[in-house]
Amino acid sequence: MRSSIATVCISGSLGDKLTAIADAGFDGYELFELDLVTSRLSPEDVVSRSTDLGLSIDLYQPFRDFEGVTPDQFARNLRRAEHKFRLMNRLGIDTMLLCSNVGTASLPGDALAIDQLGALAALADANGVRVAYEALAWGKFVSTYDHAWNLVKQIDHPALGVCLDSFHILSRGSDLDAIATIPGEKIFFCQLADAPLMNLDVLSWSRHYRLFPGEGNWDLADFVARLVHAGYQGPLSLEVFNDVFRQGDPWVTARDARRSLVVLEDAARAARLPAPSAGRPDLLTGLPTVDASRxxxxxxxxxxxxxxxxxxxxxxxxxxxxxxxxxxxxxxxxxxxxxxxxxxxxxxxxxxxxxxxxxxxxxxxxxxxxxxxxxxxxxxxxxxxxxxxxxxxxxxxxxxxxxxxxxxxxxxxxxxxxxxxxxxxxxxxxxxxxxxxxxxxxxxxxxxxxxxxxxxxxxxxxxxxxxxxxxxxxxxxxxxxxxxxxxxxxxxxxxxxxxxxxxxxxxxxxxxxxxxxxxxxxxxxxxxxxxxxxxxxxxxxxxxxxxxxxxxxxxxxxxxxxxxxxxxxxxxxxxxxxxxxxxxxxxxxxxxxxxxxxxxxxxxxxxxxxxxxx
Amino acid sequence: MRSSIATVCISGSLGDKLTAIADAGFDGYELFELDLVTSRLSPEDVVSRSTDLGLSIDLYQPFRDFEGVTPDQFARNLRRAEHKFRLMNRLGIDTMLLCSNVGTASLPGDALAIDQLGALAALADANGVRVAYEALAWGKFVSTYDHAWNLVKQIDHPALGVCLDSFHILSRGSDLDAIATIPGEKIFFCQLADAPLMNLDVLSWSRHYRLFPGEGNWDLADFVARLVHAGYQGPLSLEVFNDVFRQGDPWVTARDARRSLVVLEDAARAARLPAPSAGRPDLLTGLPTVDASRxxxxxxxxxxxxxxxxxxxxxxxxxxxxxxxxxxxxxxxxxxxxxxxxxxxxxxxxxxxxxxxxxxxxxxxxxxxxxxxxxxxxxxxxxxxxxxxxxxxxxxxxxxxxxxxxxxxxxxxxxxxxxxxxxxxxxxxxxxxxxxxxxxxxxxxxxxxxxxxxxxxxxxxxxxxxxxxxxxxxxxxxxxxxxxxxxxxxxxxxxxxxxxxxxxxxxxxxxxxxxxxxxxxxxxxxxxxxxxxxxxxxxxxxxxxxxxxxxxxxxxxxxxxxxxxxxxxxxxxxxxxxxxxxxxxxxxxxxxxxxxxxxxxxxxxxxxxxxxxx
Known part of the structure; x- marks a missing residue:
């Protein structure tokens, strides 16, 4: 599978991040909005750098606090979205991450969300892009992936799909069986993060303690296997907020990140690695196996x-x-x-x-x-x-x-x-x-x-x-x-x-x-x-x-x-x-x-x- | 009120800790067991150092996992307690902190706890010392201060009282009104810690993130005022586990700690400070008052x-x-x-x-x-x-x-x-x-x-x-x-x-x-x-x-x-x-x-x- 990583995972200027990501062997990346906003590189500069480095730009993220709002706020949000769609056209990015509303949502009910998300899908379509809707674990009205998928299914628009993020799903202890019910082509994106088991409020846990796969306590091989089974064709992408990685050397962090994905793919049997010296096929399933080392x-x-x-x-x-x-x-x-x-x-x-x-x-x-x-x-x-x-x-x-x-x-x-x-x-x-x-x-x-x-x-x-x-x-x-x-x-x-x-x-x-x-x-x-x-x-x-x-x-x-x-x-x-x-x-x-x-x-x-x- | 601090609050060898505590102006200290166990100072050395520094040793702590156990375990626990009582005699310490059982307690029920705690009180009395029983917030059967007091009240032995620790009480959001029902002479000790408001499991919160009064989010002035009102006569003592203080300069931490107690006493109106430049009497009640500074x-x-x-x-x-x-x-x-x-x-x-x-x-x-x-x-x-x-x-x-x-x-x-x-x-x-x-x-x-x-x-x-x-x-x-x-x-x-x-x-x-x-x-x-x-x-x-x-x-x-x-x-x-x-x-x-x-x-x-x- 193609590999990708969010620019927010590592430290440095946007230019340094892209070079480190390419050097580590990733195929593409998610462009984190703040990394662009704070950069002196114009969108066109970013495109040409990425082309030179052989990197695709897989996702523009995040777009926040869109649905479940009053008509006034909705008009402002559509205007904001259109600005970002035009920016995505300049960047040549076809998919935007939309997080479920945590802040401005004031009106509950699926009907309104369906109405407003449908309008967003139409606007995206008109701009030649698409929207991947993700349930944040602390979303105000939408906080589970099956709820997000239920809305997307009802809207049934080709420019609207879901983004499945292992953190938001596993941190809530959600049942993963519903992943199999989502058609692969409606899973527009997947974001992967591991985490240590903590009894901390989920927002703090998410923002400071995420880890790369294999460094925490979750069985991400199972998660990825379920995505593959559902027919997901997009990249495996890492989105890890971690206070330490944020201040580390970007080249070191990018290489660590890439290693985690290689091991994860192996464990998910979606890739063929040389057999480990330990001779065990399932490195990340958490079951200790006999190691050949003497x-x-x-x-x-x-x-x-x-x-x-x-x-x-x-x-x-x-x-x-x-x-x-x-x-x-x-x-x-x-x-x-x-x-x-x-x-x-x-x-x-x-x-x-x-x-x-x-x-x-x-x-x-x-x-x-x-x-x-x-x-x-x-x-x-x-x-x-x-x-x-x-x-x-x-x-x-x-x-x-x-x-x-x-x-x-x-x-x-x-x-x-x-x-x-x-x-x-x-x-x-x-x-x-x-x-x-x-x-x-x-x-x-x-x-x-x-x-x-x-x-x-x-x-x-x-x-x-x-x-x-x-x-x-x-x-x-x-x-x-x-x-x-x-x-x-x-x-x-x-x-x-x-x-x-x-x-x-x-x-x-x-x-x-x-x-x-x-x-x-x-x-x-x-x-x-x-x-x-x-x-x-x-x-x-x-x-x-x-x-x-x-x-x-x-x-x-x-x-x-x-x-x-x-x-x-x-x-x-x-x-x-x-x-x-x-x-x-x-x-x-x-x-x-x-x-x-x-x-x-x-x-x-x-x-x-x-x-x-x- | 007399001021005290647990040696575990600050870093360094036991010798350095005592000097730093004396330099900061504390009247006494709680001797944390591990600080003695790891020290080359004999109990007699500790006594003579403390005397030279003008410090009283107010508490030996902690004694753990005593009550609610099988007869075999109970016999071993009594033996362990007797060793520590003899050690306290060598140290000239009259009060031991007993934490409610979190580990080995296997038998629920107040009757057994009353029986075993009563035997401990008698043994303490025979050795000329007394026991302050504290409910840890994560205690297996006893986790609230009113439950601990209820047991102590029923045992009604002069060598057994309670220790009230602001962390264990406030972290659970316990109602403080029951403090007024405890006779002051049965409150053998009080331990104070502030903390930031966190949604974290209470054990991790307690062990890593405690703060000195005024550095966190709790109203400790009210807590202290309630103790005074109940007739508590012992020292105000700080017990703060904090990862940063543990690695800081002991003199700096001790001075910071002492400052927090001075402010707290002022706020609790138990002491008379020069009026603050801000001209406000209640510095720590959380109510912003007009500051005279221009x-x-x-x-x-x-x-x-x-x-x-x-x-x-x-x-x-x-x-x-x-x-x-x-x-x-x-x-x-x-x-x-x-x-x-x-x-x-x-x-x-x-x-x-x-x-x-x-x-x-x-x-x-x-x-x-x-x-x-x-x-x-x-x-x-x-x-x-x-x-x-x-x-x-x-x-x-x-x-x-x-x-x-x-x-x-x-x-x-x-x-x-x-x-x-x-x-x-x-x-x-x-x-x-x-x-x-x-x-x-x-x-x-x-x-x-x-x-x-x-x-x-x-x-x-x-x-x-x-x-x-x-x-x-x-x-x-x-x-x-x-x-x-x-x-x-x-x-x-x-x-x-x-x-x-x-x-x-x-x-x-x-x-x-x-x-x-x-x-x-x-x-x-x-x-x-x-x-x-x-x-x-x-x-x-x-x-x-x-x-x-x-x-x-x-x-x-x-x-x-x-x-x-x-x-x-x-x-x-x-x-x-x-x-x-x-x-x-x-x-x-x-x-x-x-x-x-x-x-x-x-x-x-x-x-x-x-x-x-x-």
Whole structure:
């Protein structure tokens, strides 16, 4: 299906918006009236720009507050409509969006609305254009799509049809079955928006919190499938009012928007995408499916200046396993965990630079990523090296896909033979990567959720607010069905000057945290100190027995419990912009110790303050 | 009454919070459990800090999910309570807040709740403490204050009373009359929060959007008066969960909080403040009263480097009127508008530095400002100079109070005789300051509303979102009843690198905008160009007649209309961080041309882009 987007979705001047929309690969756009009114481009300029960019102008919108009015007001409204029809002729636009009256409607009754809308249809026809009538969820007399269709059906004029907007229909919880009763040729337009489930007045919800498909909670694949079934032939068009997108980079927002439509079309089976690496056909139906990914393949760190990363890895029980054949990079391993310290990355602070994920077929995963408009990273590769395609994520971390060669990751052969550090000791019991937590720029948090969901086939769980001393950290976790991959995406508070960069972290699993912690301390590791008050509260909350409490206290281990099992965890001190967590899950515990996040955040800030005063 | 505040209201470590709370002048505080749990301070440390700071610890909070549970759960809950009672003994706190059960309550019925709450009261009594039971608005079985009181009354135990929280009571729209039926000694505690009127689920509303009294929409003076009438003797305590305050500077938030309580006590007639400059007794009852201020007395500008400010003032028709006797400052005047260009201010960019307001009694106005915890600005003053006290506003602009001496501002004598610029021409018809729009830091927007409301006696109007190209500008206007002062406080979008500093502006009134614009252009002024599309849309929207439309178009004048009258306005080009607007109001038009704000914002960005490409 053709793709389109309303200019109101993104920020910038009209000229910038059009370029960004074209660059993202849309076929056309809805011209939002205010974007034209505030622009120095004349209607003719807009037409020629659009032609140059290969964009059709699919809709002029919105026209408001027309029907259900007094004769005087009706005459003024017809005059206003005629002005806009002439403007549409200058712009070469054939369809205008008419929203049901929310403001000036003073006279109820379908008869009057039919009369006035009929006159509008005739006027549109005389001007060679047509009108798509849409029920706003907060319309005064017409607020449901079936009511709007009922009026349009009775008027039965070729220049009058309906516009179906997923927000206005789904926000009211309307029954969707009536869509099938509308002839496809009378559905003049369709507008798509997702939204988070909120119990907010529908006008505020609509104006500030809409999201692109896949970023919210609605099943838009079903909505689109119903439109297609009804015979709708027009474009799939996005109309999303969102406070954050309004102030974002227009190119970034347009690409995010286009990605959402590609995934949606795939899910609605109206398009053919390369099969997802997860191998599941219905990405957006909300049903978690098995993901073929076998989890984290490696973590790549930027070492920063100094040797703090090497010291920390050594303390954690990692062993140097070999140097990269061509790059200034060293591999550290412990059981199934592989950490690449890449000295070619020269930033001043240690940081998580890249994540490697193991997939069944690298080429298919990469093709999917490209189809979803992510940029493949250029990679110089010797011909005997493994296929390892990389893409850039919204927060700047790189993601690489790799396959498995028998029991070992296929890229392992790129690293030379082990050059064991005589100082390194045995494993501390760390077995695998449990999860990785990445701080997201607040402007790109919703985009990141769609990115990881669509490209890696992860399933998003509900969000959580974690109370930090300096503000709330908003966290969303994404997982594979088998929990082989767990990612936490965090949006941190903005408090200029105070801890304005929150570190990312890598959580490593052990089957015996007490033994691991004992080994770490024996190797000189300093773990994040936990306040005594925490253990007193833990004792009050959970009747664990004084022996357990005192053991946890002695090892400064944090504890959480859900209905399935227990979670024990500790943190290393930050090394630049990264720190490590060591966790032990027992039973089927499925969380991340969120209840303890405020303790960790406060302890990190206390350490930070202490360093400043030291 | 004694004043108190919950530690959860502000950001920082527990140590920082206590210092900030003491510095702001509170008598005590509610200790929020998580603030203790995450702190390295032991309970004994907290006691000694509080003693040193002169703060009482008025409440331990919250204790949750106690009543309405199975016998097993009840036993665990009693154990948990006993731990906390012992902790309270270590802290020297005599009252614990118990919230009605929202989570684990599984057994309905008052009888069981009475039984279990009664046992808790006995246990509290045995430990020398007492319990204040509060109905959370989303409690599972107990969600209204009268229900909570009914249980407490039946239990009739000296160690069990109620806590009345304005949020939980007012958010449900409960009838307040039952407050009078509760004996004062059974109201163990009162928690105060204001809130904006929102149609949002009450839990989200409560956790993220509470405000300090006077910053939202509720009549808390009435609420407090009812408590006093019922015989409540405890502290007035603030409990405000707000995402912005959580990440603000704790000292700023604590001072804002304290100011809100001082104003509230005044409004509830429970305290005696110096009479407000507005001379009105009931500041927070929501009834606009006459303000004694006669409006803007002067505008002080920082000139920046270069002569752009002088050039602009000259083009606007201002005449140099004299130099300050001691300072390197010059006065420019035109009719009732006085602009002081202060060359002692040496910032690089022109900017609004200060606003002068005329009041009936400077000393009274200053005493009120001080009582409301604003800092008087130090001012070196020669003994023959006028009394002119200044205070610092949240956005850094200074405010000065002055009186009138017959027909002229009393400070006018500080400026020497006029030294007329031979190049200056006659007035362009500008008569007075219409309004001033100040950009507020987003962290301090709510504080600023309370500041201007309480200190200048302005009345806040509803907020508006203005759609700018780079995001929404959130605007609130504050006025005196006679509109002698109009202030617009704007919070602008944060888009790093793109117009991240929005300019302030000063709007000047003329009785004949066309004549004024003609005079300005004749003097070489360049006004902000308005796109042609605007006039085409104006023609479609309002049937003004082609002659009027063409006149507006020729002069690039923006137009708005409300039910009372018309508004015509133009803008100068920005001079550094300030620009001027010239407006003409006819009839009783009472707005600011908000419908045209997107046009202005887009035109300013277009100019900015053009300057960058020039």
């Amino acid at each position: 989890g984290f393949s490696f973590i790549e760190l930027q070492p920063g200046t100094g040797t703090a990363v090497d010291v920390t890895l050594n303390q954690l029980g990692f062993t140097p396993r070999g140097k990269h054949q061509r790059k200034n990079a060293e591999l550290w391993s412990q059981n199934d965990v592989h950490v690449v310290v890449n000295h070619d990355l020269t930033g001043p602070q240690p940081q998580v630079a890249a994540l490697g994920f193991e997939v069944t077929n690298v080429q298919r995963a990469s093709a999917r990523a490209v189809a979803l408009r992510s940029h493949l990273l250029p990679r110089d590769r010797a011909c005997d090296e493994d296929v390892l395609d990389g893409i850039l994520t919204p927060d700047g971390t790189e993601v690489y896909f790799s396959e498995r060669d028998g029991d070992t990751p296929s890229w392992l052969s790129e690293f030379g033979p082990a050059d064991p550090d005589p100082a390194s000791g045995p494993s501390t019991g760390i077995t695998h990567v449990d999860h990785v937590a990445l701080v997201q720029p607040w402007q790109r948090a919703d985009e990141a959720v769609l990115f990881y969901q669509s490209i890696l086939g992860l399933v998003v769980s509900d969000g959580l607010d974690l109370a930090g001393e300096a503000g709330l950290v908003r966290s969303r976790s994404l997982v594979t069905a088998d929990r082989g991959i767990r990612l936490a995406l965090n949006v941190t508070p903005v408090q200029p000057g105070v801890m304005d960069v929150y570190p990312n972290h890598v959580a490593l699993h052990t089957d015996d945290l007490i033994a691991t912690v004992t080994a770490l301390r024996a190797r000189g590791a300093r773990l994040l100190p936990i306040p005594q008050n925490y253990y007193d509260d833990l004792d009050a909350r959970l009747d664990l027995g004084s022996e357990v409490i005192e053991t946890l206290r002695a090892h400064e281990i944090l504890f959480d419990r859900d209905e399935h099992g227990d979670f024990l965890h500790v943190y290393t001190m930050p090394v630049g912009q990264v720190f490590f967590e060591i966790v032990q899950r027992t039973g089927g515990y499925d969380g991340y110790g969120a209840a303890n996040a405020p303790v960790r955040l406060a302890a990190q800030r206390a350490e930070e303050r202490q360093q400043h005063t030291d | 409006g803007f007395s002067f505008i002080e500008l920082q000139p920046g480097t270069g002569t752009a400010v002088d050039v602009t003032l000259n083009q606007l028709g201002f005449t140099p009127r004299g130099k300050h006797q001691r300072k390197n400052a010059e006065l420019w005047s035109q009719n009732d508008v006085h602009v002081v260009v202060n060359h002692d201010l040496t910032g690089p960019q022109p900017q609004v530095a200060a606003l002068g307001f005329e009041v009936t009694n400077v000393q009274r106005a200053s005493a009120r400002a001080v009582a409301l915890r604003s800092h008087l600005l130090p001012r070196d003053r020669a003994c023959d100079e006028d009394v002119l006290d200044g205070i610092l506003t949240p956005d850094g602009t200074e405010v000065y109070f002055s009186e009138r001496d017959g027909d002229t501002p009393s400070w006018l004598s500080e400026f020497g005789p006029a030294d007329p610029d031979p190049a200056s021409g006659p007035s362009t018809g500008i008569t007075h300051v219409d309004h001033v729009a100040l950009v507020q830091p987003w962290q301090r927007a709510d504080e600023a509303v309370l500041f201007y409301q309480s200190i200048l006696g302005l009345v806040v109007s509803d907020g508006l979102d203005l759609a700018g190209e780079a995001g929404l500008v959130r605007s609130r206007s504050l006025v005196t009843a006679d509109r002698g002062i109009r202030l617009a406080l704007n919070v602008t979008p944060v888009q790093p690198g793109v117009m991240d500093v929005y300019p302030n502006h000063v709007a000047l009134h003329t009785d004949d905008l066309i004549a004024t614009v003609t005079a300005l252009r004749a003097r070489g002024a360049r006004l902000l160009p308005i796109p042609q599309n605007y006039y085409d849309d104006l023609d479609a929207r309002l049937d003004l007649g082609s002659e009027v439309i063409e006149t507006l178009r020729a002069h690039e004048i923006l137009f708005d209309r409300d039910e009372h009258g018309d508004f015509l306005h133009v803008y100068t080009m920005p001079v550094g961080q300030v620009f001027f607007e010239i407006v003409q109001r006819t009839g009783g038009y009472d707005g600011y041309g908000a419908a045209n704000a997107p046009v202005r914002l887009a035109a300013q960005r277009a100019e900015e882009r053009q300057q960058h490409t020039d």
